[in-house]
Amino acid sequence: MNHHMLRFPEGWEWHLLSRNRTDADLPDCKKMFPLCADWLDASEERLTDHISVTELPGGEAAVHGTLMIPLSDDEQDVGPFHFWLSAQRLVTNQQDMRFSLRLQLAPWEDKLERSGSAPEAFTVMLSCALESFHDGLDAFEKRLESLEESMRLRHRADQMELIFSRRYELLHWSHHYIAVKELEAALKEAFMGSLTESEGYRKLVYKLQRIETLIMHYGAEIDTLISMDDAVYALRGNDIMRTLTFFITLVAPAAVAGTLWGTNFRRIPWAAEPWGFAVPGGIVLAITFFIYLWLRRRGVTGAALHTRQEERRQRSAKAAARKRRTRSSKDAQSGSTASASLIPSSGGESLPRRSSRGTTPH
Template sequence: MIHRMLRYPAGWEWHVLQQSKGQTVRKAPLPSRKVAQRQAPASREEQRATKAIAKIEQDAVEQHTGELKKLFPECAFWVDECANRRTNIISIGEASNSKKLLYGTLMLQVTEDQSDVQPFHFWLTDQQLLTMHDDMRLPLRLQSIEHTPKLDSCETAPEGLFIMLSIMLETFHAGLDGFETRLGELEMTMRKKNNTGLIDIIFERRYELLHWSHLFIPVRELHSAAKEAFMNELTDTDTFKRITHKLERIDALLKHYALEIDTLISMDDAISNFRGNDIMKTLTIFTVLFLPATMIGGIWGVNFKNLPFITYKWGFTAMITAITVITVFLYIWLWKKGWTGDLLHGRSPKEIAAGSSFSRLNRSRRTKDSLSESKVSAAAAEQPQAQTRSKRKRR
């Protein structure tokens, strides 16, 4: 167990603790009796040595934990709870001397790799902050020369915790900037060429946004819990006000990104529906156009001898001519009815989106026209009533 204590000009202390890691025992299937009998004595001695080393390291961990509990008896239960905990938890309590107490664990992403999430265990009172780490990258970043003046200017330990939280959220901002770039590339790809594989990328961005949301929710919970525990002593400080604005900014970004992804999903669904409708209409038109050839081919394909024009040399030519004339007539009839449109030519996703936006624009114009007409009719109806009122007043 590594322990380092930092005391700042205002009098509050920060104790940095690193958990000791025991050697991970290799998990292997249990050998059978025959394998155990054939096993070389050297390998058995190696296993015994490994077990002995693991036991020594475990005893050292227990000894260091006991020393830590003796040094900080008030947070002995917190030390036990932090062992192997990798979940978010925020708790409020009171210390033995009726001090306000806030403790728990935050899961924070250390680098741009989404799988690199480390626990940040903390124990917080007015003048004392204890943090326990599995990985020393976070405390080393917090103790850098760049951030030391910020911590020196803090008056209390809760204010220092939120300075640290603001520093740790820089990775959060960098991750959201990268997410915004990828989301913009997805929107441009969808605008230029919308294929069926884009829906998988959209859902991948949705899962990525859920990852950042799950990391952000405990931070908001810590912000609210600190406000509940330390009240005006913390909320009136500039540090708390800055972190409040930062969290509101991140919350607004997450909501905006979620709305954009929902819009992309709705657009992809609308384009798929338009495309499916166009395909069904096109297939229906082709079915109607080839219906005469299908019927005539079915009739002339039966096994009967006495069929009309079957013995004439020009019978086949007449049948093909009749099929062509009927098909052309059907196409002209469908075209004049306006049922073909541009289905046989195809439409791109841009044209489909433009058509849907044009239809929405027409609907909004119709709505505005109807509202204006209703206002005019209401005004016309009020004019006779006003005239009758003026006549009554004159009388």
């Protein structure tokens, strides 16, 4: 068991405990901190968030438990932060000391020195832990923007899997945010006015509000992407069904005629006539043509046949607009060249420059 005690100018203490699972000197640690004995036993194997508000003998409030904090912007890099907190004492127990070492660097070391009590110093530590939230959410925002750009340019079949992957990432950060938010409420419940007026607590509240705004905004963006993906697939399904209905309806007369002619009749009408195939075939084509006109009037053929035509019209319109812009720029350049060739005369008028070649003096 490694034990380091830091005493700060305002009189509060920070006890840093670091022990391995194989350490056998836990009873000595309990004797050193008798009020924390139950917390030490409970925190040995705990790897989940747990927050508890208790009252010490004499009515003094205390908060203890475990907070799973991100140690970097990697969502898999998470470690337990075991803490026991009273008005003048903070005891922490960690196996990974990266977070404790970060607190001893600028500017967090100076903020801890200026803290007036252990609860205020603990809010400073939570603000330090939330820095990893911002780094992780910044990396998440880049991946979300890449997903939005890919959906805007080219909608692939696996887009929904990517959207769900971003949703799970956001749920990961939201889960850790809720734990810190619960701990902030527990600190407010335990220490009330003596803490809520401190600078460290107010900064922690503002930081939590910033993170909450980001999480809500990203959640709304992902919901929008899911709705857009559903709408795209619904439109594609409707277009496919409309196209199938259109073509099935068109080939129905020919299918009926082929079925009738393929039946084993003893005598097929007009089979011996020279026009016995041309006339029924013409009747089938005429019926098919009238069905096509009826479907076109009803607007069924619009999405099935005219999409490419609309795309061609749009490309033609863009090409014509580019030609007009090019022509306008050339006209502007020629106008500026003509104006530059004018020479001001003595009377203040602009006269065209004349070449001396081939002129006759008078």
